Amino acid sequence: MSVVLLDPRFPAMLPVEAVPLLGADIAYTEEVPVRVRWVIADLGGHTVDEAEVLVTTDLANELVQYRLDHGDTLIKAPSLLVAMEPDREIEAPGAASAPEIPVSGAGYVDGEIVGTDEHTVAVAGLRRTSRTEIPASVMDELEDAVALMTRALRQGEWEQAQTHHSLLAYLREETEELAEVIDAPGDLDEQELCRELSDILLQVLFHAEIANRRGSFDIGHVAGAFVAKMRSRAPYLFEEVERPVSREEQDRLWAEGRAREGKEPYKPSHPAPTAEPDSEPAEPAEPSSPLSTADEVIRTARARGYKDADIPTELRFPMLGLENDAPGDAARRLTKAVGQFRRQLAEDSSAAEQ
Template sequence: MIPFTLLSELRGRVEFSDEVPVQVRWNLGDVIGDAGNHAPRILVSTDEWDEKVRSAIADGARVVEVPSRSEGIAQAVDVMRRALRLGEWEQSQTHASLMAYLREEVEEFDEAVRGGDEQEMRDELGDLLLQVLFHAEIASQRGSFDFDAVAMSFVEKMAKRSPYLFDGTHQVVAIEEQERLWELGKQAQ
């Protein structure tokens, strides 16, 4: 998506890095006006590591990132995808080989909670997220599921077990009712 506020700035010679889908190129061609050969160059990319992008940045190009680029989850998924593409160690891992690391990270998070150190808890949750991302990317590479599917499985579970989160409820739900609904949802699975 192109933020509406950027549309007025998009005038120039448009170039694309290789990974940009043809459909996007066609659609952007309808939106971005070409101001002739002397117009500024606009490089459209979804890959900050692409050679064209790195070269343009090195040459002092102005970088405009859409808001989603500043979202941690999207960046985390991209970093893990890149790690599995470029790292030999990462490529050698399996769900089973990563289990010891997952257990270790759970223990470290437990220690951080018991220690009451907020920064340490945040960092250890990041390490746990790394494990979830890693397992999801391994599955994605074999065509099974990806991180988005994992996230949606959470949403689907919550919809079944905590329907008040999805039905417009605005008041606090009592613990007893939460537990009852959770068990009902669990039994329905």
């Protein structure tokens, strides 16, 4: 017998290991949303008063506690793992010594359609607020990020001097660093991934605030543009009842959405991304080898006046230590060294410009 505990913030997020159990008789505690029961019904589940599988969002429910006390297996939604297993939480720098900061709100973000304005329609399509499943703590963090970016451009001379074009070098650099973390051998470093994603978010906020300063659009319009695009290209995300969507249907709807937007529909060779760029897909480029990228960055450094003594030895002599490497180690080591030296070149260039 099993208790399936869903996250009250994201009740439609079903644990993968619970899916095989949801095709027979299912019992629910009273607070489980009807739309979640519909999703489970689509998986073959039949609602009954008592069953071997109990679905709930309330761990404190008396029936839930009774069943767990009598040996039921608890299956948790993925989003609850950190909350219920704090040792898995990603620590912020200085978290041990930082004072606890209270946050506003204690529930969910609720609202209703409030209409739109001509500018929003022109930039992003319909802007609206509707009930979401975003916890208030997440909204607090996002509001802090937007407020900090706004203040940075009010106070910082360097920030005020930036343009969309001048920020491109930083965006490319941050994207490369994110790729390095994801491509690194071994287990994914979750905390480092979180930090690198925050650098990407900084770039998005920065560009949006620059546009806001000239009265063009703000971060809300950027989010609205994303929602408008998904409404056109992934309309199943706006249906009343959640349902599984096949790869074929996703590809078809994405192509139809592009056609409505005046773009040529095409059949992608992989699942459509959640926010596909507006540009037409480019021809796939030949992948660069680590040796060719090392050669490229060496040429760039020499063109900028760097002496060979200033260029890392592992770039100029990448074969050193090869006899001690396992398969693939040399390529990974060289790729990492290239990324580090590129960052040094970018930092030196930025310092020279200031």
